[in-house]
Amino acid sequence: AQSVAQPEDQVNVAEGNPLTVKCTYSVSGNPYLFWYVQYPNRGLQFLLKYITGDNLVKGSYGFEAEFNKSQTSFHLKKPSALVSDSALYFCAVRDGGTGFQKLVFGTGTRLLVSP
Amino acid sequence: GAGVSQTPSNKVTEKGKYVELRCDPISGHTALYWYRQSLGQGPEFLIYFQGTGAADDSGLPNDRFFAVRPEGSVSTLKIQRTERGDSAVYLCASSLTLAGAWTGELFFGEGSRLTVL
Numbered sequence: 001a002q003s004v005a006q007p008e009d010q011v012n013v014a015e016g017n018p019l020t021v022k023c024t025y026s027v028s029g030n031p032y033l034f035w036y037v038q039y040p041n042r043g044l045q046f047l048l049k050y051i052t053g054d055n056l057v058k059g060s061y062g063f064e065a066e067f068n069k070s071q072t073s074f075h076l077k078k079p080s081a082l083v084s085d086s087a088l089y090f091c092a093v094r095d096g097g098t099g100f101q102k103l104v105f106g107t108g109t110r111l112l113v114s115p
Numbered sequence: 116g117a118g119v120s121q122t123p124s125n126k127v128t129e130k131g132k133y134v135e136l137r138c139d140p141i142s143g144h145t146a147l148y149w150y151r152q153s154l155g156q157g158p159e160f161l162i163y164f165q166g167t168g169a170a171d172d173s174g175l176p177n178d179r180f181f182a183v184r185p186e187g188s189v190s191t192l193k194i195q196r197t198e199r200g201d202s203a204v205y206l207c208a209s210s211l212t213l214a215g216a217w218t219g220e221l222f223f224g225e226g227s228r229l230t231v232l
Contacts, residue, residue: 034219043119043223044158044206051219090157094219101146101210101217102171105157 002027004074004091006106013081014114021076021109023091032094033074034103035065039087047089050074061085081113117141119224121207127230128197136192136227140209146170147190148221149182150206158206164190197231204228 004025013019025031035047048059055067065076076089088110092103120139128134140147146165150158160174164184172182179197184190194201205228208221 032219036221036223041225043225044208044221045223046220049219095160101165101212102148102160102163103219103221104160105150107155107157 002031002093002095002104004033004093004104004106006089006091006109008109009107010110010112012112012114015083016080019078019081019085019111019113021089021091021111023074023076023106024072025074025091025093026072027093031067031074033065033067034092034094035059035063035074035076036090036092036105037061037087038090038108044090047076081111083113083115086111086113119207119209119222121205121224121227123227124225125228125230127232129232130197130199132197132231134194134197134229136194136205136207136229138190138192138207138224140188140190140207141211141222142188144209144211144222145187146210146212146217147184148208148210149190149192150208152204152206152226154203161192194229197229199231202229202231 033050036044038044050057050067058064088108090108091106095104122137148163149161152158162172162182166187179195181193204226206226208223210221
């Protein structure tokens with residue numbers, strides 16, 4: 001089965017500094033990878049996805065993610081963090097083969113951006 | 116409304132009782148998903164529907180859990196003989212298929228928080 005791992009429970013960064021939230025994956029076949037964000041008292045929101053093409057994927061709110069096949073990683077990045085980026089971030093992978101449309105999520109990483 | 120709507124937002128029940136959780140997806144979205152999120156965990160897949168049929172129910176933990184989507188829109192997750200371990204936030208999401216291709220973008224509701232005492 002496909003899976004993702006998020007090794008950090010929490011990431012702390014100062015506002016204005018670059019941020020990275022880590023994700024590694026384990027898949028058979030081509031990976032379909034996603035990042036979602038969960039703000040307090042809000043539903044999960046899609047940030048970005050990698051299916052094929054450029055290894056650097058750009059998404060919402062200035063976030064981007066880098067797909068690295070040799071390291072089986074899909075880290076989320078942002079050049080300059082904002083306090084409003086503080087939230088829970090989930091990496092996810094599509095499970096199953098073609099025609100399967102469900103996502104398997106990681107355990108989440110809490111991002112805290114301090115003023 | 117414009118988004119995925121889930122009711123109730125909070126449900127407190129006693130062990131052994133029956134519970135129904137409702138999800139109203141975004142209009143036109145053919146796929147509908149139920150996930151369960153326990154404290155400190157990521158969303159755990161339960162079941163997904165394509166139209167009226169359950170395309171994959173492999174995540175339902177046991178036969179106390181059942182979900183329906185009779186008209187291909189609103190879905191109800193039903194939990195019989197609730198147990199304390201069923202306490203969690205139950206998330207519903209919907210997604211669109213464009214020209215036969217899955218976009219991978221799930222639109223989530225705010226969830227139904229179930230507490231079993």
